[in-house]
Amino acid sequence: MKNGKISESILKRSVLKQLHTKSDRVTLKSAVGEDCAVIGSETHAMSADASIVTCTQSFTLDVTDKNxxxxxxxxxxxxxxxxxxxxxxxxxxxxxxxTTENEANLRETVRVIDAVCEEAGIVVLGGHTQVSRAVKNIIVNITAIGEADEACLTPSSAVRPGMDIIVTGYVGLEGTAILANECKEKLTTRFSTAFVNKSAAYIDVISTAKEAASAVGAGAAAIHDASEGGIFGALWDMAEASKVGLDIDLKKIPIKQDTIEISEFFDINPYKLLSGGSLIIAAMDGNRIVREIEKTGQNAVIVGVATGSNDRVLIQGDERRFLETAQTDEIYKVFNS
Known part of the structure; x- marks a missing residue:
């Protein structure tokens, strides 16, 4: 199989179809386009309207920068x-x-993870650490645990035809930052050191806490994190989760010039590049969502609308083309070369 996130078809037939256990305690399970599970309020000792939300993610790229x-x-x-x-x-x-790592690198990795958690206002609850000959670089698996008012849940499957589709932040930003940090020597053969350092610093702005909170408060129906597979993969996943179509204006998708130029340097598609720091939001009143997010100093743009068809369409001027099913993230083309 290809390196990176598995394809939707493999996920459906070899993972999701093999999971048959059910529980009345679980009100939402992970699925295509749904990255979190929700445990209902009747199953724990928290307030009557609160739910536990969990999500597991892995970071497998062989990067040198522990931050x-x-x-x-x-x-x-x-x-x-x-x-x-x-x-x-x-x-x-x-x-x-x-086995090639030493204790000093382990200590520094854990210290930096704890520092990131302090920045986010959360704690490391625990976990497991093991040395293995089966891996060639440090693999970090994170399970995040949160709490939500049941009335405020915004699952990816809640998009309905007629809703505005909003994209926050700038797509491809996470991938841009990783490439700028890990490939500085290559990039400075074309770009200035100042340009590369500015792009590398985007790693410090990949939290979506402010945008998500503003969107929830302004009545968003569905929110999806645009991460691996880029904005194209995230749009597909959200539409697939909700069984809706999309009309998306490609020119309206927010993207920084740094991302375009670095993607051109590596001959990769910036719209299929790691996009941590960006959200896709669906709401009946997209303008209200945009206004509330902009009050926090963050960026948000209405890029299209959900439709009642099965067609997921990208519009560029007079050209209309279909969005493809989620693909392997473009960053692996660089790391595998």
């Missing part, structure tokens, strides 16, 4: 908790360490 590894790993999970309409409480972390 990049920690931020990408932790926020990959936290951003899904935010997108579900929940507030995170803490994380469980599982680390797989290759």
């Amino acid at each position: 990049v590894r920690a931020k990408c790993a932790v926020y990959a999970a936290l951003n899904n908790i935010y997108a579900a309409g929940a507030l995170p409480i803490g994380i469980e972390m599982a680390l797989l360490i290759p």
